[in-house]
Amino acid sequence: MAHNIAIVGATGLVGRTMLKLLEERNIVVGNLKLLASSKSAGATIMFKGDEYVVEELTEDSFEGVDIALFSAGGDTSKKYAPIAAKNKTIVIDNSSAWRMDKNCPLVVPEVNPEALKDHNYIIANPNCSTIQLVVALKPIMDSVGLESVICSTYQSISGAGQKGVDKLTQEINDHFYSDGSLRIAYNTLFHPLEPNGNTNEENKMHAETRKILGTNEIKTSFTCVRLPILGGHAESVQVKTKKDVSLKEMKSILSNAEGLEFVEEGPNFHYPTTQDAEHSDLVYVGRVRKEEHFDNTFDLWVVADNLRKGAATNAVQIAQKMIEMGLV
Ligand code: A2P
Numbered sequence: 001m002a003h004n005i006a007i008v009g010a011t012g013l014v015g016r017t018m019l020k021l022l023e024e025r026n027i028v029v030g031n032l033k034l035l036a037s038s039k040s041a042g043a044t045i046m047f048k049g050d051e052y053v054v055e056e057l058t059e060d061s062f063e064g065v066d067i068a069l070f071s072a073g074g075d076t077s078k079k080y081a082p083i084a085a086k087n088k089t090i091v092i093d094n095s096s097a098w099r100m101d102k103n104c105p106l107v108v109p110e111v112n113p114e115a116l117k118d119h120n121y122i123i124a125n126p127n128c129s130t131i132q133l134v135v136a137l138k139p140i141m142d143s144v145g146l147e148s149v150i151c152s153t154y155q156s157i158s159g160a161g162q163k164g165v166d167k168l169t170q171e172i173n174d175h176f177y178s179d180g181s182l183r184i185a186y187n188t189l190f191h192p193l194e195p196n197g198n199t200n201e202e203n204k205m206h207a208e209t210r211k212i213l214g215t216n217e218i219k220t221s222f223t224c225v226r227l228p229i230l231g232g233h234a235e236s237v238q239v240k241t242k243k244d245v246s247l248k249e250m251k252s253i254l255s256n257a258e259g260l261e262f263v264e265e266g267p268n269f270h271y272p273t274t275q276d277a278e279h280s281d282l283v284y285v286g287r288v289r290k291e292e293h294f295d296n297t298f299d300l301w302v303v304a305d306n307l308r309k310g311a312a313t314n315a316v317q318i319a320q321k322m323i324e325m326g327l328v
Contacts, residue, residue: 003328005319006065006089008057008080010034010045014094017312018069018219023048025316030314035061036072062087066328067319070094071311076222085121090328092123092315099124099208105209109317110259111138116322123318128210128234128310129153129201129224135309136302140250145242148215148219149295151205154227154234156274157184157283159306178275189226192274199224232274233310235302238260240294247290250298254285259309261285272303280305281313 005022009015015036022029034045034054037285041056055061057076062084063069071094081091081098098104106124106244111134116123125136133151139313140146142323157164167188170177171185182189192197198206201224245248245253254262263272272284304310322328 001323002028003066003323004031004033004064005029005034006033006061006068008035008061008070008076009066009094010054011036011040011043012071013158013165013307014071014311015069015135016045017307018071018316019045019047020314021308021312025320027316030066031064033065038039039275046169056127057085058121062089066088067092067322069315069319071315080109081122085246088121090119090123090319090322092125092318094311094315095149096124096204097123097124097127099204100211106208107318107321108134108138108212109123109321110135110257110315112212112214113321113325116318116325116327119322119327121243125210125311125318126212127201127204127214128159128304129235130205130212130305131310131314132210132233132283132302132304132306133205133235133237134212135259135304136254136285136300137209137213137239139240139253140241141218141262142299143253144245144250146213146218147240147242148221150221150238152224152236153222153224154236154274155201155224156227156229156231156233156306159194159226159232159233163229168230170172172228184227184228186228188228191224191226191230198222229274231305231307232277233306234302235276237298237300237302238291239298241296242297245287247298249293250290251288254288255299259283271301274303277303277305279308281308283309 035057043054074095074097076093077097191201202222271286289299291297
């Protein structure tokens with residue numbers, strides 16, 4: 001059955017990837033609306049060989065729309081998601097605006113699809129770094145339990161949208177360019193700091209990981225770093241399991257997980273890099289080691305394309321799952 005779909009933020013990095021995914025995944029689209037700010041109204045974008053004109057987002061944009069994929073920033077989501085929901089349009093929102101709202105499911109389809117049943121028309125797509133982490137944690141939690149998770153992230157600048165990509169490119173092309181903010185080129189940066197001493201990204205990962213895994217019992221620690229690379233996020237993850245298992249068993253748990261590719265080290269020693277993950281919808285896990293000096297403790301290296309599984313793919317998978325579950 002065809003569904004009428006709107007993309008809010010269709011001209012942005014994630015919006016354009018969402019459109020690509022609708023095409024790649026052969027989703028049967030009835031009417032397609034491409035929405036953005038007034039600045040982009042009238043621009044044209046191709047979809048399945050046809051040209052579509054971008055429209056300005058207004059309160060009337062959701063008339064007849066079954067599913068709206070939002071990726072236009074938190075302020076736009078706060079204002080327009082409730083308007084769409086009132087119209088009985090299913091909103092799948094990539095911003096952080098609704099993630100911790102108790103009335104909004106926060107969903108990674110491989111991890112907690114059942115949460116979709118309780119939707120009130122707004123479903124939140126988690127933070128990019130949280131998505132790839134929980135895809136790796138879920139099979140471990142289900143098989144051997146999780147005591148604690150310590151994670152450091154290495155995140156590309158495309159997570160900051162087109163303006164982040166433009167800033168890095170400009171700084172690399174003109175070594176002396178500065179807009180007065182901290183440089184990202186040839187540097188390592190943190191996300192904005194919050195009063196508790198964590199960055200906003202670290203706070204999001206704490207809260208979202210618990211909400212998606214459905215437990216407050218796992219102890220977590222996060223350090224999130226922004227790197228001067230254009231695409232892909234990597235994570236160094238240390239997990240302490242409840243049950244002791246061998247390295248072989250841990251590798252077997254990861255090899256059989258959904259949405260995840262376990263990368264075994266071969267004769268030429270290979271591990272997943274952010275470039276390997278580019279354009280892929282999977283989460284890659286490699287460098288799996290059992291710690292010698294800590295009990296039940298494993299190290300993992302988790303890599304994914306932040307614009308795909310970390311944003312657009314997960315949102316489109318939520319839409320597909322809702323269609324499959326008869327919720328749209
Ligand atoms: P526009 O291109 O017209 O500014 P990115 O995350 O890559 O920066 O993309 C942000 C997306 O959100 C763009 O499509 C942008 O449209 C859209 N957007 C930003 N502000 C608004 C707004 N107030 N109303 C509608 N769309 C918006």
